[in-house]
Each structure stands twice: as structure tokens, then as C-alpha cells.
Amino acid sequence: MRIHILGICGTFMGGVALIARELGHHVTGSDLNIYPPMSDALAASGIPVRLGYEPKNIDPKTDLVIIGNGIARHNPCVDYVLNQGMDYISGSQWMCENVLRHQHVLAVSGTHGKTTTTALLTWILETAGLTPGYLIGGVPKDFKETSRLGAGKYFVIEADEYDTAFFDKRSKFLHYRPRTLIMNNIEYDHADIFPDIEAIKKQFQYLLRCVPSNGSVIFPNSDTNIQDVLSRGCWSTQMATGDESGWYAKLLTPDGGAWECYFKGEKRALIKWHLVGNHNVQNALAAIAAADSIGVAMHDIEKAFATFSNVKRRLEIRGCVNEVTVYDDFAHHPTAIATTIDGLRKKVGEQRIIAIAQLGSNSMRMGAHGDALSFSFQAADQVHVLRPEDKSWDVAAVLKPLGNKAFVHDSVADIIDVVSKAALKHDHVLIMSNKGFDGIHERLLDKLSV
The missing domain is CATH 3.40.50.720 (NAD(P)-binding Rossmann-like Domain)
Structure with a gap:
């Protein structure tokens, strides 16, 4: 064809x-x-x-x-x-009709953490010899491609709540027919298509109706929006993460690089990996729960974590020049910005973090998250934001609570000029955007090397 x-x-x-x-x-x-x-x-x-x-x-x-x-x-x-x-x-409909309909689909949904969790779960199944099919919404470092058919009965897919097409306004994930569903979290996002959080919840409510009664739904117990959605109807086995009612972690290092995994009080695994941050530990618990639900052995899970390389643009080191380290991260929502900075802070301690952000998502450009934006940057020592094209809101006023550590710029060139002069030895420059950001990473590294 x-x-x-x-x-x-x-x-x-x-x-x-x-x-x-x-x-x-x-x-x-x-x-x-x-x-x-x-x-x-x-x-x-x-x-x-x-x-x-x-x-x-x-x-x-x-x-x-x-x-x-x-x-x-x-x-x-x-x-x-x-x-x-x-x-x-x-x-999404093509995937359903041609790939997913006869597979055991493991779908990873939620506002944050989908790509990392999807890549991790796929790598766990790959390490266990299950040769899963997959479609990851990012570039996984452990595979040659972002997708493949696979050779077994399992297919892992990143399940986005964004709408399907101009002629189909349902969320994409409603086409996937998951048998194992991870819901990482639910927050307000995609302000261009969802008027409020209730509209998003309704799509997740419909998604739960698609999971069979012999399937599994995995979620963090602490997320009140997920609890609300579950209360509207769930016919599948529920598996909680984050506390002793289900799967939880005991950190062995503050940055989350090593931790013990427990299920209802029983130690199940010792995890050592290269990722940092509590948000990644929570993502990992969901992946473990999903893998365990289909019978993957814990020794294979431990092995997978030890070799997992994550996906590109997730706190990825792009270079180190004159002892200044430059990172690239996909964070484009206040919660993701805050958790990314927190994860880096736990890794680098008191060393300075210079945060640079492009408000690239539709919601961010529209100012839909303005109330939470300044709070998300609090753990950074300096904050540099590219002024969005949407002039209907004042990003400088939104960042005013950060005081003299926040700067708003009209061009990428200005950011590069200011940050290259401000950066000191042992600084960590964290660049966050879901866009290309005009090649700022390499341009800044070049400027720092002068």
C-alpha cells in the first residue's frame, strides 16, 4: 500500500x-x-x-x-x-487497526513523565527477552528507532491526551485499547484544546472504561485528580504507587540514584540507575508495577535499571566547557520545570543552577500556567526566560516574585550573551524547552569556550 x-x-x-x-x-x-x-x-x-x-x-x-x-x-x-x-x-486510528488491536497494549499516560516511563518500561521488557513493540514520543538512547513492531505479544505505547485529528477530537489514547494502563499524573495542560481540568479528567474517565476487567490500572495514590477519575468508575485491577498500600521506594541516596523497591512492605528489588529526581523514582515505580503485572522477574527489572540510558533531552548533558556544564531538558510545564530543577539540585548540592527556559508549549505561550511559573523556578539561582510572542500577558510581572534573580529576554542571542558572561566555574546551566530553541545549546557552548 x-x-x-x-x-x-x-x-x-x-x-x-x-x-x-x-x-x-x-x-x-x-x-x-x-x-x-x-x-x-x-x-x-x-x-x-x-x-x-x-x-x-x-x-x-x-x-x-x-x-x-x-x-x-x-x-x-x-x-x-x-x-x-x-x-x-x-x-492513532491507524495504529489501532493495524498494530494494536491484537496486542497486549501497555499504555503510559499522564501530564508528565510519559516518555521516560514508556522508554523505561520498554527497556525492562526488552531486557527480559520479550522483544516488545513500542512507540515512544521521544528519542530513546537504548534503541535505534523511536518505534518498532516487535516480535512478541506486548506493545508499549506513549498515550497522549491531546486530540486525535481535526476530524476526531477524542484524545489519542482512546484508540489504543490498553490492557495495562499507567496514569502517571493528571494536571491542567493543553489550554488550546481543553477549557479546564474537568475536560481533561473526562477523557481519562473514558480511557478507564476501555481497560478490561482482567487488565490493570497503575497510578500514584497521592494524585487527587486521578483519585477523582477513579471514583467515577474503574472495572480493572488497581495498583497504587507511592505508599505502603502498593509499590513504594526507600531512597538510599538523596538524588534518587539508588533506592529499594517495596511492595506492601516486602522488599522486592534494589535499584541503581543513572537518573535523578523524585519524579523519576515515581515514574520508575509505575514501570516496575506494570512489568511485574505481566510476570517479568525482579532480577530482569534490576538489570534493566542498571543499563537504562533514558531518552534524549531529559536532563541530558550537552557539554562541559571551562567547568560549566550545559544540560538540555524537555520540561515545558511548571511542574516539570520544578521537578527537573529539584532533581538537579539534589545531584549538584550547593553549586549554582542557571535555568534558561523557552515557554514553547501552547499552554505556556498563552500564559495558562502563569500563576505557577515563578514558583517552579524557586530552586534555581538565576532564571532566564525568552519572552513569548503572545503579548496578552506579561511574563516579567509573573516572574516578579523571584526578585533580581529572574531576567526576561527578547532574543536567544541576548540570553547567550548574558549567561556566557555570568557563568562561573562549577555552574550548571539547565536549558528547558520542548522546541529547538534556535540551537541555543551549541551556541552557548561555543560562546563559553571563547
């Missing part, structure tokens, strides 16, 4: 493309933003990608067009597909 994918360079749609190619389809795609790492992965798999959304990019002989959720109705290619009467489908 000849398949063309609109929005192919996103991590999810790129993953769909790789799986379609693995199934033997002839795959092409279009996107406005063609850049590594996904462009490299597609090229390595022999998938041609065309720049832009001109109708001429779609071969008239195409059998099916898969449309990404970022593609709007007014897109010229959408108009062409509809006018020509071509068959089209969303990426």
Missing part, C-alpha cells in the same frame, strides 16, 4: 511512519519542519520527506493519507485529499 503521512516529522507520526514501513508499505510524508533526529531516522529507513504542504507532494496514486493531529482543516493538502476523495485516517 502507498501511504502518505502529513506531519511526518513529529515523534508520534514519525514513529507511525517507521512501523508502516516495517509492515512493508511504501511510505512518504510531508512536513513544514524537517530536522533531526526524526528526519535522520526517516532517511535511514528510506522514507522520503517533502518540505511543505503543497498538494503536489502527494502522489495521486496514494492509497491512504495518514493525517497528524497538528494538521488543520485549512491545510492545502487536506483540501486536496478531501476534494480528490482519497482515503484518510488519523495516526
Whole structure:
């Protein structure tokens, strides 16, 4: 079958493309933003990608067009597909019909931690010899690709609550039919499509209805929004994390690099790994619970943690110049910013942390999280934020509680200039964005080396 994918360079749609190619389809795609790492992965798999959304990019002989959720109705290619009467489908629905429907799906959902938890759970199953299929919404360091079909009955998928397509406004995860469901957390996000937290809860409520009674739902006991959703109806086995009613951790090091894993008071594993931060420990407990629920042995779980490399852009060290370390992180929500800084603080102690942030998500650009933004940066010694294009709110006023340690900049070049002059030996520069941030990482490293 000849398949063309609109929005192919996103991590999810790129993953769909790789799986379609693995199934033997002839795959092409279009996107406005063609850049590594996904462009490299597609090229390595022999998938041609065309720049832009001109109708001429779609071969008239195409059998099916898969449309990404970022593609709007007014897109010229959408108009062409509809006018020509071509068959089209969303990426999530295609995954359901062609990959997931006969698999034991382990879905990882929640506002934060999905990508790390999905990658970790996949690596646990891989270490146990189960050869799972997977689709990860990031670039895993332990695998060559962001997705694959796998060779067994298990498929691990990152389950996003964002809407499916311009013609299907359900959350993407409602297509996945999970038998094992992880709900990491539920917070307000995606202000461009959800009017309030209740609208998000309703999608999770529908998701719970899709899990069979012989399936499992894994969640942290401390999350009140999840507790509210569960109270509306859950027909599956419930597995709690975070306290002695279920799975919990006893830290052996303050940064979470080593800890003991317990289940209802019984020690089950000794975990030593390269990740830091309490948020990652909580993600890990969910992955352990999911793996244990399908019979993975604890010695395989321990081995997987010892060798797990995480995904790119998760507190990833991009370089160290003149004893100044520069990190890259995907954090783009106040909670994620706060937990990332806290994890780094526990690792580096009293050494200075200079936080740099681009408010890249739709919610952040719109100022939907303004009330929580200054609090999220409190543990940093300096804060540098790129002023968002949306002028309907004043980011400088929002950051005012941070006093003279917060700076708002009108350009990336200005951030680089100021931070390169302010950075001292043993400083840690933490750059946070879910966008490319105009290549700030390499540009700053170059400036620091002068």
C-alpha cells in the first residue's frame, strides 16, 4: 500500500511512519519542519520527506493519507485529499487497526513523565527477552528507532491526551485499547484544546472504561485528580504507587540514584540507575508495577535499571566547557520545570543552577500556567526566560516574585550573551524547552569556550 503521512516529522507520526514501513508499505510524508533526529531516522529507513504542504507532494496514486493531529482543516493538502476523495485516517486510528488491536497494549499516560516511563518500561521488557513493540514520543538512547513492531505479544505505547485529528477530537489514547494502563499524573495542560481540568479528567474517565476487567490500572495514590477519575468508575485491577498500600521506594541516596523497591512492605528489588529526581523514582515505580503485572522477574527489572540510558533531552548533558556544564531538558510545564530543577539540585548540592527556559508549549505561550511559573523556578539561582510572542500577558510581572534573580529576554542571542558572561566555574546551566530553541545549546557552548 502507498501511504502518505502529513506531519511526518513529529515523534508520534514519525514513529507511525517507521512501523508502516516495517509492515512493508511504501511510505512518504510531508512536513513544514524537517530536522533531526526524526528526519535522520526517516532517511535511514528510506522514507522520503517533502518540505511543505503543497498538494503536489502527494502522489495521486496514494492509497491512504495518514493525517497528524497538528494538521488543520485549512491545510492545502487536506483540501486536496478531501476534494480528490482519497482515503484518510488519523495516526492513532491507524495504529489501532493495524498494530494494536491484537496486542497486549501497555499504555503510559499522564501530564508528565510519559516518555521516560514508556522508554523505561520498554527497556525492562526488552531486557527480559520479550522483544516488545513500542512507540515512544521521544528519542530513546537504548534503541535505534523511536518505534518498532516487535516480535512478541506486548506493545508499549506513549498515550497522549491531546486530540486525535481535526476530524476526531477524542484524545489519542482512546484508540489504543490498553490492557495495562499507567496514569502517571493528571494536571491542567493543553489550554488550546481543553477549557479546564474537568475536560481533561473526562477523557481519562473514558480511557478507564476501555481497560478490561482482567487488565490493570497503575497510578500514584497521592494524585487527587486521578483519585477523582477513579471514583467515577474503574472495572480493572488497581495498583497504587507511592505508599505502603502498593509499590513504594526507600531512597538510599538523596538524588534518587539508588533506592529499594517495596511492595506492601516486602522488599522486592534494589535499584541503581543513572537518573535523578523524585519524579523519576515515581515514574520508575509505575514501570516496575506494570512489568511485574505481566510476570517479568525482579532480577530482569534490576538489570534493566542498571543499563537504562533514558531518552534524549531529559536532563541530558550537552557539554562541559571551562567547568560549566550545559544540560538540555524537555520540561515545558511548571511542574516539570520544578521537578527537573529539584532533581538537579539534589545531584549538584550547593553549586549554582542557571535555568534558561523557552515557554514553547501552547499552554505556556498563552500564559495558562502563569500563576505557577515563578514558583517552579524557586530552586534555581538565576532564571532566564525568552519572552513569548503572545503579548496578552506579561511574563516579567509573573516572574516578579523571584526578585533580581529572574531576567526576561527578547532574543536567544541576548540570553547567550548574558549567561556566557555570568557563568562561573562549577555552574550548571539547565536549558528547558520542548522546541529547538534556535540551537541555543551549541551556541552557548561555543560562546563559553571563547
